[in-house]
Amino acid sequence: MTDIKNVLLAGVGGQGILLASEILSEVLMLAGFDVKKAEVHGMAQRGGSVVSHVRYGKKVLSPTISDGTADVLFGFELLETCRYLSLLKKGGQVIVNNVRISPPSVALGQQDYPENIPGYLRAAVDDTHIVNGMELAEQAGDIRTVNVVLIGALSLYLDIEKALWIQAIKAMVPERFLDINIRAFELGRESGITD
Amino acid sequence: MKKTILSGNEAIARGAYEAGVLVASAYPGTPSTEILENIVQYSEVDASWATNEKVALEVAIGASFGGGRALCTMKHVGVNVAADPLFTLSYTGVRGGLLLVVADDPELHSSQNEQDSRNYAKFAKVPMFEPSDSQEALDFTRLAYEVSEQFDTPVMLRTTTRISHSKSVVTTGDRVKNLPAPALERNPAKLVMLPGNARKRHPIVEQRTLDLEEWSATQSFHRVEEGTSDVGIITAGVAYQYAREALPDASVLKLGMVNPLPKKLIRDFAARYKTLYVVEELDPFIEDQIKAMGIEIIGKDILPICGELSTGIVRQALTGKKAATGVKGALQTLPSRPPNMCPGCPHRGVFLALNKLKAYVTGDIGCYTLGFMPPLSAMDTCICMGASIGNAVGMTKVLPVEQKQNVVAVIGDSTFLHNGINGLLDMVYNKSSTTLIILDNRITAMTGRQDNPASGYTLMNEESYEVDLAEICRAVGVKHVTVIDPYELDNTRELIRTEMARTEPSVIITRRPCMLMKRDVVEKKPPLFVESGKCTGCKVCLQIGCPAIEWDAAAGKRGEAKVNRHLCVGCSQCRQVCKFDAFGVCND
Numbered sequence: 096m097t098d099i100k101n102v103l104l105a106g107v108g109g110q111g112i113l114l115a116s117e118i119l120s121e122v123l124m125l126a127g128f129d130v131k132k133a134e135v136h137g138m139a140q141r142g143g144s145v146v147s148h149v150r151y152g153k154k155v156l157s158p159t160i161s162d163g164t165a166d167v168l169f170g171f172e173l174l175e176t177c178r179y180l181s182l183l184k185k186g187g188q189v190i191v192n193n194v195r196i197s198p199p200s201v202a203l204g205q206q207d208y209p210e211n212i213p214g215y216l217r218a219a220v221d222d223t224h225i226v227n228g229m230e231l232a233e234q235a236g237d238i239r240t241v242n243v244v245l246i247g248a249l250s251l252y253l254d255i256e257k258a259l260w261i262q263a264i265k266a267m268v269p270e271r272f273l274d275i276n277i278r279a280f281e282l283g284r285e286s287g288i289t290d
Numbered sequence: 291m292k293k294t295i296l297s298g299n300e301a302i303a304r305g306a307y308e309a310g311v312l313v314a315s316a317y318p319g320t321p322s323t324e325i326l327e328n329i330v331q332y333s334e335v336d337a338s339w340a341t342n343e344k345v346a347l348e349v350a351i352g353a354s355f356g357g358g359r360a361l362c363t364m365k366h367v368g369v370n371v372a373a374d375p376l377f378t379l380s381y382t383g384v385r386g387g388l389l390l391v392v393a394d395d396p397e398l399h400s401s402q403n404e405q406d407s408r409n410y411a412k413f414a415k416v417p418m419f420e421p422s423d424s425q426e427a428l429d430f431t432r433l434a435y436e437v438s439e440q441f442d443t444p445v446m447l448r449t450t451t452r453i454s455h456s457k458s459v460v461t462t463g464d465r466v467k468n469l470p471a472p473a474l475e476r477n478p479a480k481l482v483m484l485p486g487n488a489r490k491r492h493p494i495v496e497q498r499t500l501d502l503e504e505w506s507a508t509q510s511f512h513r514v515e516e517g518t519s520d521v522g523i524i525t526a527g528v529a530y531q532y533a534r535e536a537l538p539d540a541s542v543l544k545l546g547m548v549n550p551l552p553k554k555l556i557r558d559f560a561a562r563y564k565t566l567y568v569v570e571e572l573d574p575f576i577e578d579q580i581k582a583m584g585i586e587i588i589g590k591d592i593l594p595i596c597g598e599l600s601t602g603i604v605r606q607a608l609t610g611k612k613a614a615t616g617v618k619g620a621l622q623t624l625p626s627r628p629p630n631m632c633p634g635c636p637h638r639g640v641f642l643a644l645n646k647l648k649a650y651v652t653g654d655i656g657c658y659t660l661g662f663m664p665p666l667s668a669m670d671t672c673i674c675m676g677a678s679i680g681n682a683v684g685m686t687k688v689l690p691v692e693q694k695q696n697v698v699a700v701i702g703d704s705t706f707l708h709n710g711i712n713g714l715l716d717m718v719y720n721k722s723s724t725t726l727i728i729l730d731n732r733i734t735a736m737t738g739r740q741d742n743p744a745s746g747y748t749l750m751n752e753e754s755y756e757v758d759l760a761e762i763c764r765a766v767g768v769k770h771v772t773v774i775d776p777y778e779l780d781n782t783r784e785l786i787r788t789e790m791a792r793t794e795p796s797v798i799i800t801r802r803p804c805m806l807m808k809r810d811v812v813e814k815k816p817p818l819f820v821e822s823g824k825c826t827g828c829k830v831c832l833q834i835g836c837p838a839i840e841w842d843a844a845a846g847k848r849g850e851a852k853v854n855r856h857l858c859v860g861c862s863q864c865r866q867v868c869k870f871d872a873f874g875v876c877n878d
């Protein structure tokens with residue numbers, strides 16, 4: 096099963112992870128791969144921790160990624176990225192949005208949000224890329240495009256033509272939000288080039 | 291024929307459409323909800339949200355008896371509610387094909403228990419398909435209608451969260467044509483289940499199961515994949531994917547129909563392998579039946595009954611190979627991130643009041659069950675939909691007098707209409723003095739904002755009669771019914787206090803639309819902010835548990851509250867609890 100690649104998306108409900116994984120699986124299908132993606136709806140979305148498993152290759156069997164086998168941990172939030180490190184294989188890659196969202200215990204002042212997660216991630220995983228997604232999304236014109244900014248950053252590391260990414264975004268994003276999302280994608284992609 | 295990527299639920303909707311289904315009825319429930327939400331796109335199908343699962347199945351039965359193909363979908367616990375019609379439907383059989391889709395939730399991602407619906411198929415003597423990906427979800431759905439009509443039986447299809455909510459590549463087909471047109475046709479001996487008629491149907495049901503078993507053994511929805519080792523695996527559903535990936539060399543008997551089991555096929559397969567495993571999620575459903583056939587097979591001795599399986603779990607259990615270890619985190623205990631009520635949620639103030647009044651709260655199922663979470667911490671029981679009222683009634687029967695008035699039942703609008711009305715009838719009829727709070731956020735929020743009879747719209751987005759909850763309560767005999775806006779925190783608390791003290795049944799309806807309402811009834815308000823210097827750090831605003839308010843220990847002299855403007859919706863509940871007038875409204 097070594098020809099199968101695994102991308103785990105992790106973040107907080109409300110960050111647009113489901114749309115991001117939708118775009119990702121679409122582009123992988125357009126690129127000719129067999130694709131499966133798995134996620135959980137319902138209870139998990141009320142601001143809770145959210146993951147989406149995306150697997151692709153010649154023929155994908157299990158829809159979920161087992162411990163220690165993710166090639167890419169694609170984090171939308173710092174703490175949630177740490178939470179799922181055990182799914183990342185040794186020598187894997189982290190692409191992470193540089194944003195902290197406080198969980199309830201931290202918001203209540205009962206627990207501390209761990210300090211310096213970016214530094215810690217870099218130490219744990221050599222191939223770590225930190226994206227200032229919120230700033231780029233604001234630059235694109237709407238903070239809610241952060242998911243597409245991050246897709247832009249991810250796009251540099253998967254061997255798929257840029258035109259296919261654009262095609263996938265077009266297929267998944269409503270017409271009236273298309274321009275702003277393409278801008279978001281470009282900003283994310285450029286940020287990776289200069290990283 | 292078109293290739294697309296579909297979730298299991300989308301594929302089932304597509305399959306039902308292709309099968310020529312005319313009527314689809316359901317009550318929402320994770321992970322089944324998206325089936326009906328997706329079938330709406332096919333204008334040939336009449337799709338509707340029923341008030342509960344029992345009614346949903348009864349609607350589907352009616353359509354079938356009228357000669358149309360019908361679909362009914364629900365989550366696993368929904369079958370508990372729909373079990374009554376299901377078991378007798380098994381006796382009557384169908385006219386138009388009828389498929390009941392049941393979505394199980396191993397690992398309890400969004401459920402109150404982990405029951406295994408395959409037991410229902412056996413119990414009700416109904417055939418059950420189990421797909422292992424989206425393509426099979428579509429194909430088996432189509433096929434189910436043929437089986438249903440050929441064998442004169444309702445058919446069940448079981449998915450699990452990982453089938454319903456996983457997407458994979460699917461080739462779709464066209465809708466079948468030339469099905470018989472629905473029209474009235476009387477057949478009371480078959481459809482009126484008086485004892486005399488039902489007694490005659492029972493042997494037919496028993497024979498049907500035998501026929502199905504024999505037929506199923508010859509069908510291509512079961513398949514044997516020849517391996518190279520002397521290990522054989524019997525499996526079905528998503529567990530097949532895990533087993534296949536974990537042991538690529540083993541031979542696999544993959545079952546497409548799990549009830550009745552194709553015993554002959556199993557016997558032939560089993561005879562060929564030295565070591566036999568059964569890999570299935572939840573109960574040893576296949577395993578127990580194979581063991582009863584006198585075949586030695588290993589299953590739940592090494593695989594868990596509780597929770598989901600994964601490739602790693604199956605590999606470790608069957609081969610002893612340790613699962614891969616991933617990157618080790620040096621950060622040990624991370625703060626957890628449980629789900630929470632949204633910013634601006636109208637339920638919040640009610641639970642704040644219940645907390646302050648030290649009420650004992652018999653709870654129910656919906657977004658408001660999150661009232662259990664700290665800091666609101668104001669829910670004491672939650673069993674199943676509608677249970678809050680009966681639980682409160684029963685509890686007050688045994689409590690000492692001085693505690694009786696502490697008990698309050700809470701229920702959502704959709705849950706009240708699902709079957710809470712029955713509980714309320716009992717409360718009045720049997721002279722309980724309990725207070726019921728109906729949390730009327732105008733929508734079925736937890737499962738993703740579905741319409742219900744109180745929202746005034748149907749699933750197909752048509753306007754409909756908007757049932758008056760207060761009138762229902764009065765009609766069943768509640769004399770004290772009050773409607774209040776739960777954003778008015780002080781009034782809400784005072785009202786709850788008054789009604790708790792009352793020694794007669796009473797109902798409070800807290801009415802305020804959900805923040806996530808689909809139709810734009812909720813006006814967007816500018817976010818609030820904390821005026822630095824005015825905040826004294828008393829932390830009272832943190833007690834409402836709003837995700838938009840956060841403690842900033844570094845601010846001010848002894849820390850200050852801070853509002854996340856990206857999350858705040860300007861509901862101003864925090865402003866009402868602040869004694870120092872520290873919250874201002876952003877004007878930009």
Ligand SMILES: Cc1ncc(C[n+]2csc(CCOP(=O)(O)OP(=O)(O)O)c2C)c(N)n1
Pocket residue numbers: 317318319320343365367368371402655656657658675701702703704705706729731733734735736737
């Ligand atoms: C028998 C059964 N059917 C369906 C569900 C899934 N379910 C859980 S909560 C809920 C809806 C709750 O809606 P409402 O009572 O209006 O409360 P809200 O979430 O809007 O606060 C549903 C359908 C269930 N748990 N049990």
